[in-house]
Amino acid sequence: xxxxxxxxxxxxxxxxxxxxxxxxxxxxxxxxxxxxxxxxxxxxxxxxxxxxxxxxxxxxxxxxxxxxxxxxxxxxxxxxxxxxxxxxxxxxxxxxxx
DNA sequence: TACTTGACATTTT
DNA sequence: AAAAATGCCAAGT
Numbered sequence: 001x002x003x004x005x006x007x008x009x010x011x012x013x014x015x016x017x018x019x020x021x022x023x024x025x026x027x028x029x030x031x032x033x034x035x036x037x038x039x040x041x042x043x044x045x046x047x048x049x050x051x052x053x054x055x056x057x058x059x060x061x062x063x064x065x066x067x068x069x070x071x072x073x074x075x076x077x078x079x080x081x082x083x084x085x086x087x088x089x090x091x092x093x094x095x096x097x098x
Numbered sequence: 099t100a101c102t103t104g105a106c107a108t109t110t111t
Numbered sequence: 112a113a114a115a116a117t118g119c120c121a122a123g124t
Contacts, residue, residue: 026107036107038121039122042106048105058107059106060107067105
């Protein structure tokens with residue numbers, strides 16, 4: 001059941017489903033596809049290239065520690081609600097797996 | 099089998 | 112508000 005390859009596909013599909021201008025969290029994805037948030041993050045680091053990885057943020061709205069600057073540009077272009085703290089306004093921008 | 103590591107989360111200092 | 116400590120899950124060594 002759920003081979004590693006399938007698990008990766010599930011995660012990537014959820015990310016692709018995130019609407020423009022919204023974001024989701026690793027925990028939400030983990031809750032939807034199973035496993036733990038760390039596992040989701042690991043999958044993203046290995047196979048998150050071709051998907052809008054900037055729409056996936058940490059639980060408090062902070063950006064991934066590896067590509068914040070890139071992600072911030074995307075947010076400015078897409079009109080994602082940002083906070084003065086430099087993080088995403090997770091309260092208004094959060095999108096959960098439907 | 100045991101220890102270490104990692105795009106995390108939550109609670110406590 | 113920011114940093115450290117603890118818990119969690121799976122994979123690699």
